[in-house]
Amino acid sequence: MSDFNELTQALVELDEDKVYQQVDQRINAGDNPLDMIRDCNEGMVEIGKLFEKNDYYLSELIMAGEIFKTVMAKLEPMLGNSKQKAQVTKGIVVLGTVKDDIHDIGKDIVASMLRGTGFEVVDLGVDVSSEQFITAIKETGAKVLALSCLLNFTFPEIKKVIDDLAAAGLRDKVTVMIGGAPTNEEVRNYAGADFYGKDAAAAITLCKEIYHCQ
Ligand code: B12
The missing domain is CATH 3.40.50.280 (Cobalamin-binding domain)
Incomplete structure (x- = not known):
């Protein structure tokens, strides 16, 4: 088994509740959202490898995608994206x-x-x-x-x-x-x-x- 951290490991195992628990805990602890995104990304790469080896199928890819999207909904407000059109844009x-x-x-x-x-x-x-x-x-x-x-x-x-x-x-x-x-x-x-x-x-x-x- 690879030495993934708890968040990455929970995502690889598609343990939805544990992923959200980990993210909530880390948000409360003031962790950087980019670190959490990086950990999830690492999990997705591993899931891709499992898919290539036929250990995971399309349904697992779909589920992983859904979990990641829910995580992003939690992290997005921390990325400074107000969803509102800025008055002055950089470009x-x-x-x-x-x-x-x-x-x-x-x-x-x-x-x-x-x-x-x-x-x-x-x-x-x-x-x-x-x-x-x-x-x-x-x-x-x-x-x-x-x-x-x-x-x-x-x-x-x-x-x-x-x-x-x-x-x-x-x-x-x-x-x-x-x-x-x-x-x-x-x-x-x-x-x-x-x-x-x-x-x-x-x-x-x-x-x-x-x-x-x-
Ligand atoms: C989740 C997933 C899915 C989900 C997607 C859900 C969704 N809403 O996006 C679903 C189930 C739909 C899916 C379907 C398929 N998938 Co898919 N999928 C994945 C998986 C596991 C994760 C992708 C992901 O979201 N990663 C997390 C994000 C954050 O990473 P990212 O996209 O790379 O983005 C980061 C950077 O790359 C960068 N970035 C991204 N875009 C851009 C743009 C710019 C301009 C810049 C600068 C940076 C940048 O910034 C991001 C953040 O850092 C990958 C595995 C992998 N290694 O990527 C396979 C993978 C991409 N899928 C694969 C395949 C084969 C398929 C299917 C063909 C399977 C099938 N038989 O039907 C279909 C294709 C459907 C289609 N026509 O598009 C293969 C592709 C192989 C290849 N290289 O050609 C992969 C690599 C899995 C594998 N190892 O075999 N998939």
Whole structure:
């Protein structure tokens, strides 16, 4: 058995009550929400491995997703995301999970943390087509396009969005960042994106650089 902490272990075991108990306890103890997100993330990676080995099935992935979402509902207020449109934003970011991919937990964390830092996020949701991304860029004038992708077979979708952006004459006006568990510098290079970010904190750093703000 791996030496996971109690929260990670409870999530791997899909022990819903224990996960919430752990999170509540740690919130009350003043723990950093980002540490709890990191622990849950570690649990999700392990759950993915169990799924690959056929020890877990789709129903377990679904349940893990539901538990993580409930945890995020508890942690979100601590990330400074008021859900209200800020009077003055640091900049607009168009965000979404690419076409044929419905994973949204990581994307939602990126959205929450960007909003919490003062960016306006236009979250297009999941299974977003290239046309939808481009329409949103045109309508909002956003300088940043953030694409989330969790499935290897949808890497070509990232490339399509970027190619279509170029065909629409917008490529030099928009910085494209990508992220999601299976993405990396190699995928960034293949798709022609500008940046790869390994987590939500990287997304914030990149947006601050692009919009020249703190
Ligand atoms: C939960 C889960 C599901 C849930 C999703 C629920 C939901 N609402 O999102 C459900 C059950 C729906 C699901 C379905 C499937 N899944 Co799934 N799933 C997972 C699992 C276990 C966890 C994903 C997750 O939420 N992680 C937690 C979040 C916080 O991490 P994250 O998304 O990586 O995000 C972080 C960073 O990557 C980054 N980030 C994310 N986006 C962005 C964007 C930008 C711009 C930046 C900078 C950063 C960034 O910030 C986040 C916070 O740090 C992963 C395992 C894994 N290793 O990822 C498999 C996994 C992704 N799934 C997999 C598969 C195969 C599937 C299915 C095809 C299964 C099937 N046979 O049907 C379907 C696909 C459905 C579809 N068309 O999309 C594979 C993908 C393999 C691959 N690389 O191609 C994985 C890796 C499991 C595995 N090891 O086999 N899944």
